[in-house]
Amino acid sequence: MKTRLFFAISFLTITTFFGQNYYMSQPEGFGSATTGGGTTSPLTIYTYAELKAAIKLSTPQVILVSGIITFPNGGAISEVFQNKTILGLPGAKLVNDNQTTGAGIFYLKNGSNNVIIRNLIFEGPGAYDVDGKDNLTADGCMNLWVDHCDFQDGQDGNFDIKGNSDNITVSWCKFQYLKAPKSGGSGGSNDHRYTNLIGSSASQAPVDGHYSVTFQNNYWGNGCVERMPRARNAELHILNCYYNTDVSSSTALGLGGGINNLTCYVEGTHFAKIKNVYKSYVSSDGGIVGVNFDSCINGVNNVGAVSKPTYNYSSFAASDVESFVTNATCGAGANLQVSSGGLISSNCGNLSINTYSLVDNLRYYPSQIENNFTIDCFNVTGKAEFQVYSVIGKQVYKITKQITKGEKIITNFSHLSSGLYICRLSVNENTANWKIIKK
Structure with a gap:
């Protein structure tokens, strides 16, 4: 297997499979x-x-x-x-x-x-x-x-x-x-x-x-x-x-x-x-x-x-x-909603479990941040756990809190070195993962 797969393999134990989204x-x-x-x-x-x-x-x-x-x-x-x-x-x-x-x-x-x-x-x-x-x-x-x-x-x-x-x-x-x-x-x-x-x-x-x-x-x-x-x-x-x-x-x-x-x-x-x-x-x-x-x-x-x-x-x-x-509105094909500022969304919701529209500053992949990072949980209520891992799988940040509908989780990453990190957000029984680049 190619060396590029090492990244994915090294994080296999900290990631959770979740349902796909149309977007x-x-x-x-x-x-x-x-x-x-x-x-x-x-x-x-x-x-x-x-x-x-x-x-x-x-x-x-x-x-x-x-x-x-x-x-x-x-x-x-x-x-x-x-x-x-x-x-x-x-x-x-x-x-x-x-x-x-x-x-x-x-x-x-x-x-x-x-x-x-x-x-x-x-x-x-x-x-x-x-x-x-x-x-x-x-x-x-x-x-x-x-x-x-x-x-x-x-x-x-x-x-x-x-x-x-x-x-x-x-x-x-x-x-x-x-x-x-x-x-x-x-x-x-x-x-x-x-x-x-x-x-x-x-x-x-x-x-x-x-x-x-x-x-x-x-x-x-x-x-x-x-x-x-x-x-x-x-x-x-x-x-x-x-x-x-x-x-x-x-x-x-x-x-x-x-x-x-x-x-x-x-x-x-x-x-x-x-x-x-x-x-x-x-x-x-x-x-x-x-x-x-x-x-x-x-x-x-x-x-x-x-x-x-x-x-x-x-x-x-x-x-x-x-x-x-085959969904004509949201399935395969050029049907994404893209704003004049480049924000991307879909007319349809998720395909299975709720993985949210997580990050309000995630415009292009991966998200680049400096110090402050905001997670918008939109319509989610429950116990939230937010974790950040380095590229070698070491946990470098964790916060757990009870959130209510419409609440934002604001974090500060000023203590982290520049580089690539993996974020994991779990709310109730749902989990989503994404990548960020700390400038």
Whole structure:
């Protein structure tokens, strides 16, 4: 297991699993270290030129996208993205309907790192096999979180991960094809509605040998034919996802071993309408594939043995996946509520136990503080225990008190050294955890 997992493992004994929210304040899974632009004051952009210029800035940025931005012919933004949060205001859409090889919207070049992309609609020209570009391509991006996005009608694919990309979480995203495929492309396929590719060949892999990707609460819908995802040289966790496509020949998981082999742990996932849940590509990719289905609806037989991921994450029952993930108002897709100041919320409440909307200054993940830190418990009444742990698991702060509805817990961290800390708040029988950075 990769060294990046040590952090999660070391805190396993002090964290408590809790129900997911439609809105996640921080990524879970393999992309959990991603912080994007942090708490940088947001910059609102309205045009293609403004968007490209903001992405090219060398400093961390929180970029708020407003309205519909249509990309020019050949205008995919192909840059090294570093320390950026790109967040769509309600209704924000990025459109590139060019059917030449110049299609595509975001291309994260090799050297990209620490990128968050949320609440955006990506609209491509429809599938046309000219070996063109995808709506979103990560071609060498480390630490990436893509959340609550709607990917529609990518030319070559909707969202591909390749090159040296690694440590990625894709959550609450919807993938679909609404436009009919165009035949006669030079690539040879007349129906290239292939949505997600991980690794572009059996020999391609990131530095440590495996693409580590978490797919959480995603929805592959109508029009999707294959690649949900298609992968090799990877370690995948597919959690609480939903598959329901109207394509009669559809294939969900297409997995080959590649030169470094592949593992895939599929958990609490609902394969509602898909012809082939799993197709082996070992004959073409070589290597060994292990794929295990844990508590899934309409899963298939396991292949080999795959260990359950050791990082901390939240989940819900497979029987709830359809109602939660397909919820048009709050489920998968670009439906977050984002204020003009960048505050994020959801129109819906929590999915299971109450994990609250905890921190009134938690605007971007993780929260950066100086000395004072305020926790707003909103409608909660009961015994509250607030604890803070260092990165080696040592408790450095604790307060216990009885709170009433609407009360705030105000703490002072002036005695703490600068660095990363884990916070844990328990009220009655409910617990939530998050990270802070002490300046």
